[in-house]
Amino acid sequence: MKVVMICTEKLPVPPVRGGAIQTYIAGIVDFLGQHHDLTVLGTTDPSLPMDERVRNVRYVRVDGQGVFETYAEQVVQFLRTQSYDVVHVFNRPRLVPLIREVLPNARIILSMHNDMFDQGKISPEVAVKTIAETERIITISNYVGQVIQSLYPEAAGKLRTIYSGVDLQKFVPWEMSQRAQQARQELRSMYNLGNRQVILFVGRLTPKKGADILVRAMNDLHERYSNIALVLVGGSWYGVDKISDYVAYVRALADRSPIPVITTGFVNAEQIHQWFCAGDIFVCPSQWEEPLARVHYEAMAAGLPFVTTKRGGNAEVIIGDNGLLVEEPENPQCFATQLGKLLASKDLQRRMGSAGRKLAEERFTWERVAREVLDVWNNRAPQL
Known part of the structure; x- marks a missing residue:
């Protein structure tokens, strides 16, 4: 399958400036790239090229200037020229309806790392549409899933907790x-x-x-x-x-x-x-x-x-x-x-x-995280 993972507008992948989401993506992409045609779409950084291939993964970077609206425009513009089977969006549920407009047949997976379904960050109307268009919502803890479900009960059947991982070779006693x-x-x-x-x-x-x-x-x-x-x-x-x-x-x-x-x-x-x-x-x-x-x-x-x-x-x-x-x-x-x-x-x-x-x-190995994400990609969720 052709898969694109879309990071947030705040920090680049790989995590040259840190970031939990960026570290998560960097920890699993090489494994996932061995199984599918994978692109990582993220924000620019002076230390990184706009388009490169590292091992089996393509990295495309767009200049969103750290602003969601600007970044969203750049993401949509890139996707208009592409065709993907799976779009995996990280922590930006407001992107989902925009992506659905340009990729009507793609399967959309959403990974949630914090409270972006809070009504101060997304309107209930957009949240409901996002949940309807999303096949699976992966959360990094049961707590995150419980909060989403408490706000939008219709999300319950789509939630799956996949705990994060760590590099056991770098972090050692x-x-x-x-x-x-x-x-x-x-x-x-x-x-x-x-x-x-x-x-x-x-x-x-x-x-x-x-x-x-x-x-x-x-x-x-x-x-x-x-x-x-x-x-x-x-x-x-x-x-x-x-x-x-x-x-x-x-x-x-x-x-x-x-x-x-x-x-x-x-x-x-x-x-x-x-x-x-x-x-x-x-x-x-x-x-x-x-x-x-x-x-x-x-x-x-x-x-x-x-x-x-x-x-x-x-x-x-x-x-x-x-x-x-x-x-x-x-x-x-x-x-x-x-x-x-x-x-x-x-x-x-x-x-x-x-x-x-x-x-x-x-x-908590990255391979375990990658295998669980791969399971989500490979196994289409039943229609609710």
């Missing part, structure tokens, strides 16, 4: 390879972390990601665990190292913290895995209804025990003994309590980290 050990030593030396237990956050520094709550939790932990440090990896936006008001606020909190708090600023996507080697405990302090942050998979693959919040789909990756849940994400003391359990026991850290790595190997 630091003890497993000489390269990982070297990265750990270099970063710890560079930032004067020594033999401290490093609590790690990786993500955008925005209020909904909760870095400020995590920094404040260090005040309570310091009284019991003096040999710790907190590292906040990330900037205010993908590929940007701008000092926003919130970043300045977090750094002011960090300056007053009783323990070392490192804020790295933006780190290139190709270097992020090195920080997972440098950490000992991972924390995802999300304050919003997170669809399911992919950093959990990276932490598990790196053999790190993690603490996450009971928000959105995050709790769905706590399986057995691989992580701890914070019930009140807005309360720094709740983070201090859960982190204290891990800091008090290296044995618990090792057991949870090992359980996470095993889960990543068994359930």
Whole structure:
């Protein structure tokens, strides 16, 4: 079959500037390209050509200038000259009716990574039309599917959860390879972390990601665990190292913290895995209804025990003994309590980290994700 995967207008594929959706696509395209004639349609980037073939996959990039309406026009213009059996749209349900007009016979698959069916982002009329024209709606967590179904019950029979994956060769426990050990030593030396237990956050520094709550939790932990440090990896936006008001606020909190708090600023996507080697405990302090942050998979693959919040789909990756849940994400003391359990026991850290790595190997490989997507492509859903 001829298949086109359509990414969002915000970031390019491959994920040279980061992005969970872009990482997801990049993780599965080579496998899918072995089975079908595959094109990835996405936005431009100065570092990438407008049209190229990499292994079995064609990449076409259009200049949407980061604006949905402009990008949609460019996507439709490209599709007018093409013929595809399957169109797989990522996280832009408003594209579906536009695509149906120019490709009346194509099967349309929609992958949803967050709340784009919210009525503030799509009108009910367009949402209903989108669902009617879509054969399958793949979601990255049960939570995302439940939200869509609660808004539009008619979508229920089309929903399928396909959890994301992780590169098990790149994200590894630091003890497993000489390269990982070297990265750990270099970063710890560079930032004067020594033999401290490093609590790690990786993500955008925005209020909904909760870095400020995590920094404040260090005040309570310091009284019991003096040999710790907190590292906040990330900037205010993908590929940007701008000092926003919130970043300045977090750094002011960090300056007053009783323990070392490192804020790295933006780190290139190709270097992020090195920080997972440098950490000992991972924390995802999300304050919003997170669809399911992919950093959990990276932490598990790196053999790190993690603490996450009971928000959105995050709790769905706590399986057995691989992580701890914070019930009140807005309360720094709740983070201090859960982190204290891990800091008090290296044995618990090792057991949870090992359980996470095993889960990543068994359930969260990119090949598994690709096979499930391939199953959706190859098996036409029954008409409802």
